[in-house]
Amino acid sequence: MAENNTDEVQEGGDEPKGASKKKLVIFLLLAVVLLAGVGGGTTYFLLMGGEQVEVAEGETEESEEVSSKEAFYMALGDPFIVDFNVDGKQRFLQIYISVMARDKEPLSALETHLPLIRNNLNLVIGQQEFAALSTSEGKQKLKDEALVSVQQVMKAETGKDVIESILFTNFVIQ
Numbered sequence: 001m002a003e004n005n006t007d008e009v010q011e012g013g014d015e016p017k018g019a020s021k022k023k024l025v026i027f028l029l030l031a032v033v034l035l036a037g038v039g040g041g042t043t044y045f046l047l048m049g050g051e052q053v054e055v056a057e058g059e060t061e062e063s064e065e066v067s068s069k070e071a072f073y074m075a076l077g078d079p080f081i082v083d084f085n086v087d088g089k090q091r092f093l094q095i096y097i098s099v100m101a102r103d104k105e106p107l108s109a110l111e112t113h114l115p116l117i118r119n120n121l122n123l124v125i126g127q128q129e130f131a132a133l134s135t136s137e138g139k140q141k142l143k144d145e146a147l148v149s150v151q152q153v154m155k156a157e158t159g160k161d162v163i164e165s166i167l168f169t170n171f172v173i174q
Contacts, residue, residue: 069102074110075169080121084130091130096170097121099150099163106154106162113157120149133173143168 075098084091101107110117124145132138147166154162 071100071102071164072104072107073098073100073167074107076114076118076121079170080118080125082122082125086130092172092174093125093128093130093133094170094172095125095168097146098167098169100165100167101162102164103162106158106160109158110150110154110163113153116157117150117153120153121146124149130173139168139171 075096080093080095080097082093084093099107099110101110125142128138128142133142143166147163150163150166151161154160
């Protein structure tokens with residue numbers, strides 16, 4: 001009787017059955033390694049390649065120093081939840097907001113004035129059009145308006161523009 005050997009040539013085929021599976025596994029492993037290499041190289045060049053900084057006319061070296069300082073973040077606590085009435089239906093928006101500054105000191109001052117900042121942000125968010133918040137342009141507009149609102153409070157209370165950016169760490173719309 002003939003044994004069933006996996007290395008035997010199949011009918012109509014040129015290769016043994018086991019060799020075909022081995023080639024497939026090797027091909028898949030090479031594809032994974034190649035993709036990982038391309039991804040790693042791309043990440044390296046995107047993150048490490050942008051170290052050349054050109055100073056435009058009128059800018060001083062001080063502005064270059066400010067951008068090279070370490071960033072500090074502070075979450076503004078509980079989420080901002082705003083309801084909208086759209087075509088007779090109740091809709092909701094929930095946003096977790098964080099702020100970024102280049103110094104820790106302003107963040108402690110921000111914490112002192114957090115109730116006023118949260119009030120103003122609730123008003124800014126509530127004035128938005130619900131349909132616009134579904135688009136990236138609408139989200140960017142809200143982000144810009146929120147940044148202006150926080151900067152106005154901090155300027156009025158501390159006399160300094162200290163908040164550099166607003167970050168939406170979670171944005172849920174339904």
